[in-house]
Amino acid sequence: KQEVTQIPAALSVPEGENLVLNCSFTDSAIYNLQWFRQDPGKGLTSLLLIQSSQREQTSGRLNASLDKSSGRSTLYIAASQPGDSATYLCAVRSGNQFYFGTGTSLTVIP
């Protein structure tokens, strides 16, 4: 069974810093990997989708990479802002299911 791990569980950085969130998965047979953002009391908002054949995707200040063979993905956030504070979850699609990590809670300090 696919297992997804996110490290660190929590991260606090001063505004303006660049940061990296990590996601690892145990089974490299995936269709895609998706990064989500979740604000307190809210649903999950999709940030980036990387297909299994792709190495990275970019959206604004966000860049996600995928190394399927090693079972790793990173989400890079450039020039962090207080509005980036949220929980970030990664999910891999294996079979017809999405397997989620437990998330990284990010706090950007003004």
Add this chain to the structure above:
Amino acid sequence: DAGVIQSPRHEVTEMGQEVTLRCKPISGHNSLFWYRQTMMRGLELLIYFNNNVPIDDSGMPEDRFSAKMPNASFSTLKIQPSEPRDSAVYFCASSSQQGLNTEAFFGQGTRLTVV
């Protein structure tokens, strides 16, 4: 499209009562997923449907939980009888199965409190 729509947004009920959560997936999506999120266990997949047919319900915790998808635009998750440990946020998500490299879209969730 308005996205995945869940109702109610919040539900408070007494132990032993029946609870029904509702979900309307994005039009044209043929995969639907029910998740439960708690602080202790994170996001857990309860059940998913393809083309209205339940494919895997191994995540449904007990017989008290049941889910139906009578048509492509509506699904329900029912808990009967409800217990305090069922308190959680329940999310519905939908996805297209037109190639499995498509993304999942989530509703805003239903926050269930069983007292």
